[in-house]
Amino acid sequence: MKRILVTGALGQIGSELLGQLREAYGTDNVIGTDIREAEGEHNNGPFEVVDVTNADRLHEVAKAHNVDTIMHLAALLSAKAEIYPKVAWDINMGGLVNALEVAHELELQFFTPSSIGAFGPTTPKDQTPQDTLQRPTTMYGVNKVAGELLADYYYHRFGVDTRGVRFPGLISYVTPPGGGTTDYAVEIYYEAIKNKAYRSYIGEGTKMDMMYMPDALNAIIQLMEADPAKLEHRNAFNISAISAAPEDFGKAIQKHIPEFTLDYEVDPIRQNIANSWPNSIDSSVATKEWGFQAEYDIDRMTEDMLEKVKEKYTK
Template sequence: MRKILVTGALGQIGSELVGKLRKTYGKDNVIGADIREVEGIRDAGPFEIADVTNGDRLMEVAKEHKVDTIMHLAALLSAKAEVVPKIAWDINMGGLVNALEVAHELNLQFFTPSSIGAFGPSTPKDNTPQDTLQRPNTMYGVNKVAGELLADYYHHRFGVDTRGVRFPGLISYVTPPGGGTTDYAVEIYYEAIKNKAYSSYIGKGTYMDMMYMPDALNAIVDLMEADPAKLKHRNAFNISAISAAPEDFEKAIKKHIPEFELTYNVDPVRQNIADSWPNSIDSSAAKSEWGFKAEYDIDKMTKDMLEKIREK
């Protein structure tokens, strides 16, 4: 039975991943950790306050709970990272190397996500290959490329069982947007229900890869359970389910809310980030090496998002 430490447990991915892991591996076998706590969090299962930039504290928590796996999710996202790049470096890179050191010393399996932000304006835009040129022009992208290389290094140099995916924009009804460039694809559903209108900060015709959170969570578990002998890439697998622009979400929403109206008020910072990312990526390596498969397309996701938000 696994014993898993999840950093960034209160973030967009962590808040849902912890619940899924507890259903799969048992409530007491998944330890959530974050820099803060919220009321009632400890009622759901083990939880520790831990700043990932404090390596000693991470080591202390891992030893105390005798974990065999770290899923390191703590990070500052793309749009926020551009506002405070030095802080982003300290959290995203300092936290990652601390977590990798814990995995190395205690011989733990390790997961951390990369992102389509690891690509840049010189990367092929359409059907972006698994192995391709990566020259991002954002601090978040630089962090992610360095993180991919660092995870590879710890595997090749120290034998750490590191694994990871390049997430596209993640869409969820559970946790509010956290400062990512693709957050419009979450906000649009809330505004469609509340106001039947949305003003997008990303311009028309801007295609980016997206994925519904249930598919993202399944991908993490499937990769961590995969036969290591079949993993040629091991870290930073391209995965995606949907390539969409704002007007594609508009079309999908109008099937359920015909009066919905989409307008545009483009944010230059986030638009520049979006323009540097691929239109679509090739997930064939993940499919062939560990059986990645997405269940939700934009229409199935839209139906579920609108239903769940209305329930909330």
């Protein structure tokens, strides 16, 4: 039976992954950690306050709970990282190397996500390959490329069982947007239910890869359970489900809310980040090596998102 420590457990991914892991492996076998105290449903199992930039504290908690796996999710996201680049480096890189050191010292399996932010304006824009040119122009992207290389280094140098994916924009009704460039694709559903209108900070025609959170959570668990002998790659598998621009979400919403309107007020910082990312990425290597397959397309996701967001407003 796995015993898993999750950093960043109150963030966008962690807040949902925590519950799914506890359901799969048992509540007492999944230890959530974050820089603040847990509340509500997140406090229904083991939880520790941990600042990932404090290496000694991270090691202490992992050892005390006798874990065999770290899922390292603590990070500052793309838009906020551009505003606070030094803070982003300290959290994203300092926290990662601390977590990798704990995995090395305690002989733990290790997962950390990368992102489509690891690509840059010189990366092929359409059906971006698994192995390709990566020259990002954002601090978040620099962190992610360095993190991919660092995780590979710990695998090759120390034999740490490191694994990871490159997430696209993640869409969820559970956690509020957290400073990512793709967060408009979450906000648009809330505004559709509340106001039947949305003003997008990302410009018309700007395609980016997206994925519904249930597919993302399943991908993490599937990769961590995969036969290591079949993994030619270790870290930063391309995975995606949807390549879409704001108007594509608008059209999908209008199938359910015909009066919904979409207009634009472009944020230059986030638009510049979006322009540096691919239009679509090729997930075929993840499918070949560990069977990745997304279940939600934009229409199925939209139907579920609108239903769940409406439920939140009517409670």
